[in-house]
Amino acid sequence: MQIDNQSINELLDRRLLQWHEMQEKRTYLGASMIGDECIRKVQLQYLGHEPTITAKQVRTFDIGHRLEDLVIHWLRIAGFYVVTRDEDGKQFGFSTAVGKIAGHVDGIIQAFPKELLDPTSRWPAGRATNGCSVTLPRRATNGCSNSLLEVKTMSNKSWNDTVKRGVLVSKPIYYVQVQLYMAYMPGEMQQCLFVALNKDTSELYFEMIAFDAEAAQKYSDRAAQIIKASENNELLPCISNDPSFYLCKMCGFRGQCRGSN
Secondary structure, eight states: OOOOHHHHHHHHHHHHHHHHHHSOOOOSEETTTTTOSOHHHHHHHHTTOOOOOOHHHHHHHHHHHHHHHHHHHHHHHTTOEEEOBOTTSOBOEEEETTTTEEEEOSEEEEEOOGGGOSTTSSSOSSOOOTTOOOOSOOSOOTTOOOEEEEEEEEOHHHHHHHHHHHHHHHOHHHHHHHHHHHHHSSSOOOEEEEEEEETTTOOEEEEEEEOOHHHHHHHHHHHHHHHHHHHTTOOOOOSOSOTTSHHHHHOTTHHHHHHHO
16 A cells, blocks of 8 residues: 555545535624624624635634643643533533624633732732632632633734734734623622733743723624624624735635625
């Protein structure tokens, strides 16, 4: 039997794209997309349009998901009490607006390592203690306070920019995502530990993001605008009327978008 590099790669690419097509599609407006710069792109996703995607991108997304699980494993080794599933084995998340807006979180931190709870530490005080039980996220009791956990993987360039400028400025779509999670998840979460893994160097960046009620309201209103426009068969404006605009050139929805004008 003789096989070569090209034939194996072609087979993998073909099967990966077939596998991707078979995955369950979203039927809701996801919190992870609401903060995108282009409101039409978000609307097209909500309406069920699929972006043009390559097998390489499928592999990249899959690697990212697997690495996020690995980061959570490392956090647990370090003493973070992280839960990722409820008592029924389902991923934690929220659903609102009769299921039209929803999201699923990477995890809930129910206890921080005791070394980080010291009053002189740079980390926020008053977090969960080792007495917290592992249950569904709920309104804090007995001094235990749940914190959201969000993990992202990034290229070296993207990671360095996030370290330099912070999540709000460098990755506003992620900032909006965690704000909506904190707004809608039960348990009155007031903070999110954002973790970014540099896929090229294995370095980690940690940033504690406080709940921003104004941002959460602003993008909740944006989600409502998208849903209302979609129900009225109204197509929201594209970020640019110029097809050569850099964001449009990189967009996987450019075919559907320009064909809709």
